[in-house]
Amino acid sequence: MTGAYQRVDGAGPEQLAAMRDLAGRLWSWSSRWHPGELAWFWHEHGGPDPAWRTAYWRHRGRVVAWAWDRGGRLDLQLDPSHLALTEQVVAWFGGHTVTVLDAETELIDALGEHGYARRDDDRFFAHLRRSLDGLPAAAPLPDGYTWQPADAAARAAIHSVAFGVTMPEAVYRGVQRAPSYRPELDQLIVAPDGAPAASALAWVDGDAAVLEPVGTSPDHRRRGLAGAASLAALRAARDLGARDARVCARGDDGYPAARAAYEALGFRVYARNVRLVRPA
Numbered sequence: 001m002t003g004a005y006q007r008v009d010g011a012g013p014e015q016l017a018a019m020r021d022l023a024g025r026l027w028s029w030s031s032r033w034h035p036g037e038l039a040w041f042w043h044e045h046g047g048p049d050p051a052w053r054t055a056y057w058r059h060r061g062r063v064v065a066w067a068w069d070r071g072g073r074l075d076l077q078l079d080p081s082h083l084a085l086t087e088q089v090v091a092w093f094g095g096h097t098v099t100v101l102d103a104e105t106e107l108i109d110a111l112g113e114h115g116y117a118r119r120d121d122d123r124f125f126a127h128l129r130r131s132l133d134g135l136p137a138a139a140p141l142p143d144g145y146t147w148q149p150a151d152a153a154a155r156a157a158i159h160s161v162a163f164g165v166t167m168p169e170a171v172y173r174g175v176q177r178a179p180s181y182r183p184e185l186d187q188l189i190v191a192p193d194g195a196p197a198a199s200a201l202a203w204v205d206g207d208a209a210v211l212e213p214v215g216t217s218p219d220h221r222r223r224g225l226a227g228a229a230s231l232a233a234l235r236a237a238r239d240l241g242a243r244d245a246r247v248c249a250r251g252d253d254g255y256p257a258a259r260a261a262y263e264a265l266g267f268r269v270y271a272r273n274v275r276l277v278r279p280a
């Protein structure tokens, strides 16, 4: 494909909209990015970190690539009809480490022409999928646990305790304002003492859903709560028209819990992220 490319730098809502637009247009099981998880990754820290740089490229008015430099590590998406643009994207980045999906073979080859070669880390993320046909029916929660609406305070609290981070309530309110956020896809389970115990959030775009994130408080693990919350979110996604779901989890044996929890729900690994490095 020839013709001029227009680069747009910036970190405002327009950037996320452009990224989601491309992710939705290119979505397939060979694609690393689903629009829903982009919305989550963008909002989970309350908006773009000042250390990040982001840009997208347009060709004849259409978004054909985006790049997200997270402190020297590049995430990107590039329309396979515009692989010639790889040169401009890596020049804009100027760094040494890029993460892609192993199924993005054309992009891997294009990055290889610019000196990036696969050099895997000990840690990596696997992509797992399952059909939303045949989801098990809802089962009762363990004694004393209840479903509650996912209000921002409780959701921020369970996210913080499950992931060992500090998420302010205002940040979760930002997640809830994302255009693709749907409350019925956000499931919260509360413990007998009223403390938030587990949650799962799904995002739907077309006929594909992603789960991002899922978490259970360390005080309430191995009681089936992540499974129950995830299945509730997946049933809601199916009701909104999704036919398949995708989730990411650490694929290495250094942190098996999340992958095991998703495999217990019928998800199976179909692809993994790989790291490409260009020597300094």
Ligand SMILES: CC(C)(COP(=O)(O)OP(=O)(O)OC[C@H]1O[C@@H](n2cnc3c(N)ncnc32)[C@H](O)[C@@H]1OP(=O)(O)O)[C@@H](O)C(=O)NCCC(=O)NCCS
Residues within 6 Å of the ligand: 162, 163, 198, 212, 213, 214, 215, 216, 217, 220, 221, 222, 223, 224, 225, 226, 227, 228, 248, 249, 256, 257, 258, 260, 261, 262, 264
């Ligand atoms: C991963 C996580 C969500 C699991 O939550 P949970 O409520 O304990 O999960 P469940 O009770 O529904 O687990 C269901 C099954 O998953 C598997 N599983 C869950 N945790 C596991 C672990 N630590 N090791 C091995 N298998 C595990 C088991 O097969 C389990 O069934 P069992 O208890 O009958 O053996 C929880 O450990 C967590 O919040 N971790 C931190 C955040 C995170 O990694 N989130 C996922 C990535 S977005």
